[in-house]
Amino acid sequence: MPDKAREHIMTASRAPGEPTTPPxxxxxxxxxxxxxxxxxxxxxxxxxxxxGGIVLEDVSLTVNSGEFLCxxxxxxxGKTTLLRLIAGLAEIDHGAIxxxxxxxxxxxxxxxxxxxxxxxxxxxxxxxxxxLPLQLAxxxxxxxxxxxxxxxxxxxxxxxxxxxxxxxSGGMKQRAGLARALAAAPDVLLMDEPFAAVDAQVREVLxxxxxxxxxxxxxxxxxITHSIDEAITLGDRIVVMAARPGxxxxxxxxxxxxxxxxxxxxxxxxxEGLREQIWAELRQPPPSTAGES
Numbered sequence: 001m002p003d004k005a006r007e008h009i010m011t012a013s014r015a016p017g018e019p020t021t022p023p024x025x026x027x028x029x030x031x032x033x034x035x036x037x038x039x040x041x042x043x044x045x046x047x048x049x050x051x052g053g054i055v056l057e058d059v060s061l062t063v064n065s066g067e068f069l070c071x072x073x074x075x076x077x078g079k080t081t082l083l084r085l086i087a088g089l090a091e092i093d094h095g096a097i098x099x100x101x102x103x104x105x106x107x108x109x110x111x112x113x114x115x116x117x118x119x120x121x122x123x124x125x126x127x128x129x130x131x132l133p134l135q136l137a138x139x140x141x142x143x144x145x146x147x148x149x150x151x152x153x154x155x156x157x158x159x160x161x162x163x164x165x166x167x168x169s170g171g172m173k174q175r176a177g178l179a180r181a182l183a184a185a186p187d188v189l190l191m192d193e194p195f196a197a198v199d200a201q202v203r204e205v206l207x208x209x210x211x212x213x214x215x216x217x218x219x220x221x222x223x224i225t226h227s228i229d230e231a232i233t234l235g236d237r238i239v240v241m242a243a244r245p246g247x248x249x250x251x252x253x254x255x256x257x258x259x260x261x262x263x264x265x266x267x268x269x270x271x272e273g274l275r276e277q278i279w280a281e282l283r284q285p286p287p288s289t290a291g292e293s
Contacts, residue, residue, distance in 0.1 A: 038100035039065040039110070039187035039220030041086060046095035048081055054245035055081050059095070061239060061248055065187075068214055068221045070235035072228060074282065078246025079224045080192055086222065087113050087190050099188055109137070111188040112181035116196050118173040119180075120165040126152070126176050127161040133184040151179040154213065171202040175209075182217075191223045195230070204262055207233055215259050228278050232256070233265045240281045250281050 041063040048056040056078045063069045071079050084090040086097055088107040097104040099111055112133070120129050127148060134144045152158050155175040165173055174194055181189060195203045207230065214221060214234075225231050231238045235254050242249040256268050265271060 039063075040100060041188065041220060041222065042096075042098045043082075043086070044096045046082075046085065046092065046097065048078065048085065048090070048093050056085075057245040057247050059246065059248055061251075063220055063222060065100075065220055066218045068223065068234060068236045069239060070223045070225060070231035070237070071239045071241060072225055072231050072278065072282065073241030073246070073249075074243045075226075076246075077241040077243035079241060081246070082241075083113070083190050083192050083222060083224055086188075087111055089113070109184065110186055111190055112184055112186040114174075114177050114181045114189065114191045114194045116193040118165070118177045118197075120173060120176055122165050125162050125164055126157060126168070126179075129165070129176055130180045130183050133180060137184065147183050147185075148179075151182045154182065154216075155179045155209070169202075170198040171206060174198060174206060178210075178213075186219070188220045188222070191221065193224050193226065196226070203230075207262060210234060211258075211260060228275050228282075231278070232271060232274060233260075233262055238278060240278060242284065249284065252278060 041061075043059055043061045046056055046059040047054065059078075059082065061069075071082070073079050081090065085092055086099070086104065088104045088111070092104070099108055102108070102110070121132075124132070130148050130151060131144050134147055139147070148161075149158075152161065155178055157172065157175050157179060160168070160172065165176070168176065174197075177194070195206050198206065211234065223231075223234060232254055236258075238252045238254060240249045240252070241247065252274060254274070255270050256265055
């Protein structure tokens with residue numbers, strides 16, 4: 001990085017397009033503008049293959065509007081590939097996907113993706129990272145400033161608008177990535193192991209934050225994770241995928257009422273039994289004749 005750019009980052013001076021004065025935090029945070037639409041997801045007889053073999057084989061599932069679906073499975077079972085296909089970021093080889101009744105043929109404004117590694121532009125401030133989808137949608141300056149202020153308050157980043165990603169902790173970076181996804185008021189949030197890159201304590205804090213946010217916004221959420229505990233804590237329903245090739249092995253309904261906290265989930269009488277069932281399903285050996293993933 002050039003010395004001049006490095007100096008600019010460290011001084012965190014106001015970038016063009018940022019509000020002149022820092023937004024004042026509100027308590028409780030104001031609602032995110034934009035009415036919730038139809039966030040129902042339909043995946044039918046989906047196949048995806050790469051040169052090394054079949055990645056996804058005959059995957060079918062439905063996510064109801066407003067549902068929080070968690071997907072768990074071993075590495076290489078195609079979880080991230082499935083998420084990218086739902087987001088319209090990869091091409092479907094066979095089968096069909098629809099979001100809100102509209103066939104997925106490319107990236108859709110109805111869905112936003114939160115990636116594991118934050119996906120923030122290091123040369124942009126928090127404000128400008130979060131404002132990016134609104135600028136691409138050609139939203140007006142006043143609307144952009146209002147929306148960015150509201151989503152930053154929602155994720156607890158008020159006062160950090162002028163900071164750059166290098167000046168943020170891992171948890172703050174993930175909050176910024178979530179704020180950017182929320183800024184466009186999507187009907188569907190697609191989250192690819194978003195808390196995997198932070199430590200255990202920060203991960204639980206972010207889980208609690210997401211539980212509260214989900215109860216407020218009621219968006220459809222598809223959440224990829226390797227953690228059974230995280231899936232039970234967050235999800236209404238859990239899909240277990242098997243590998244080689246990737247396919248839906250079994251589905252579980254989480255019998256824990258909302259609103260919920262991590263402590264309430266761990267104390268629930270059905271928690272341990274559900275965890276053991278999911279773990280037993282994940283331990284099932286793959287078929288010996290299946291293709292590579």
